[in-house]
Amino acid sequence: MAFKASGAGYADVAAHFRTLIQNGELTPGDALPSVQEIREQFNVSAKTVSRSLAVLKSEGLATGRGSLGTVVSSRPRVASTGAARLDRLSRTGKHYAAGESSTDHVALLRSCADPDIAEQLGIDLHDEIAIRRRVFLQGGRPTVVALSCLHPRALAAVPELMQQGQLKPFWQTTYTERTGRTVTRSPERRGARLATNDELQALQVQAPPTAAVPVLVLHTTFHDEEGPLEVWEDVYAPGLWQVSGSV
Structure with a gap:
């Protein structure tokens, strides 16, 4: 990727390396190019490079490492x-960023007791959904x-959604192949609430039993x-920090 001097800024340079890190093209411990190499690649000033590296460091994506210069953070x-995961999958075919993994994949049938989820799915409260x-x-x-x-329509077309463990390929791909319907997504919605005890346990957050721990919650709705x-x-x-789908 290259930019003209008149159009490149520190945010553009930071976004370039942020995307490489998020896509796994730069992995923990890898050294970023030198200041001079970045200057030549993007045709920008040393000050612009310095500001872009400072952004990556402030986000926890990179760190200074003496004679090695700036390297991708180990953790x-x-x-x-969710949008970033989908965008990465579309761009690279990779389900995970560098150093990322997933565990505890569980499929359930449950009554939808959350009014917000029921409204977003267009169902009545306490209707049965797949989770x-x-x-x-x-x-x-x-x-x-x-x-x-998941709306019951999804389960009807892709019964594999009730399989325990990780599901591959991505179920929406299978849904489109079987139904011919394109799935689109709405913009992410950000909110906050108090974490449940189960969520704190899954996230390995140590807190007193009576403590109120606020957490960020993102909702992404998909439609056909x-x-x-x-x-x-x-x-x-x-x-x-959250890496969004816009990078």
């Missing part, structure tokens, strides 16, 4: 949003408790031409 305190739950980790550390809340199809609810461990 960056970042977690992908897929998993925990994302970065460097072995839990970062996100992720729920997929018949209406809502799926809602992702991502609950983030406290203190993390």
